[in-house]
Amino acid sequence: MIVVEQVGPLATIQDLGRPGWFDSGVGPAGAADRASFRLANRLVGNPEAYAGIEVLLGGLVLRADRHRTVAVTGAPAPATVDGTPVGHATVLELAAGRTLRLGLAGAGLRSYVAVRGGIDVPPTLGSRSRDTLSGIGPRPLRSGDRLPIGPAPHTLPSVEFAPMAEMNTDTLTIRAVLGPRDDWFVDAGALFGGEWTVSTDTDRVGARLDRHAGPPLRRSVTHELPTEGMALGSIQVPPSGQPVVFLADHPISGGYPVVAVVVDADIDAVAQARPGQALRIHRA
Incomplete structure (x- = not known):
């Protein structure tokens, strides 16, 4: 488990979506910034489609129940672990009881948090993504939520840091x-x-x-x-x-x-x- 201690404007569970349901009136949903989402999963050694957390602007606080490997990508929300600043798009090792806190991003809209093993909530129509238009998928995160984490994949993280272009704040x-x-x-x-x-x-x-x-x-x-x-x-x-x-x-x-x-x-x-x-x- 990983415990949600605080949520900012909005945080939802997302993966790469549920294609193939158009004939039933259901769209694919999935991560809004697919490249950032995939990168977060690659950093922790997950397959790219494993479910993670999409965070609007920042404000999310997570506490590890035991040792967890995580990464934060997308909008560069300043991140700390137990108050110590940590890098963006890097592999972070959270010991049991340690807390990852995201501040408010100064550029961009959406940050992504991947946990090694993926967020293992039950899928709906083959996906763990929240579709905010239809209401399909797991509800938005709330303080006190305990998120199950799947078994760690056999692959190991291959890098500790992924260089990323700065988010564009100009035109x-x-x-x-x-x-x-x-x-x-x-x-x-x-x-x-x-x-x-x-x-x-x-x-x-x-x-x-x-x-x-x-x-x-x-x-x-x-x-x-x-x-x-x-x-x-x-x-x-x-x-x-x-x-x-x-x-x-x-x-x-x-x-x-x-x-x-x-x-x-x-x-x-x-x-x-x-x-x-x-x-x-x-x-x-």
């Missing part, structure tokens, strides 16, 4: 492919002009964008669109004209037109973009 640049409904807009190319700002209306479902400068996205086709499938990274445009970039817990179908889709390699960066951060979209 974030991402790439997107136009379509499938770019012909529903007066000027779909306006998506690529000027800057957008990440709205405060941002969560695991999607990141809403406000126009910082440049022309708005105005529809030329005003009738309703029949409900159609929505992919991860879809940029859907509701009547307000504020695009929403769909993230891990996005709905699997929708009735608003999708003007473009963010390339897969840039979705993790959107998941780490903070409200108020400037964002530019380039044509892929």
Whole structure:
């Protein structure tokens, strides 16, 4: 077991999701920043799909019941073990009774905590991920939770530290492919002009964008669109004209037109973009 002593704004159990359930109306969910999540598992010697903890902004405190090997990646929340600062993206050895505390990250949104053996809660539809849109999977963590840890894998951690690029706090640049409904807009190319700002209306479902400068996205086709499938990274445009970039817990179908889709390699960066951060979209 590992004991949750304190939770910040939100902490959920995540793995790499539950693909294959679209026909039942269930999306994949999973870690919002997949690269950071995979790295945390690799650092502690877990297979990449083992369940860990996704932490919004920081504020999580964990206490080891016995010796545990852990790692923290993603948004660089300052970490301490019994008050002593420890490195980000490093292998941490917690003796029994020792406490790992995450402060508030100065950049990025989501940190990841992996424990050697993985968080061993019961899976739902083949995954231990929390889907915040549907409510499927283990509930968000609360103070006092005791999380079961699975048996340690046979592989051993191969590195003690993984160099990571600094989280971007300046203007974030991402790439997107136009379509499938770019012909529903007066000027779909306006998506690529000027800057957008990440709205405060941002969560695991999607990141809403406000126009910082440049022309708005105005529809030329005003009738309703029949409900159609929505992919991860879809940029859907509701009547307000504020695009929403769909993230891990996005709905699997929708009735608003999708003007473009963010390339897969840039979705993790959107998941780490903070409200108020400037964002530019380039044509892929």
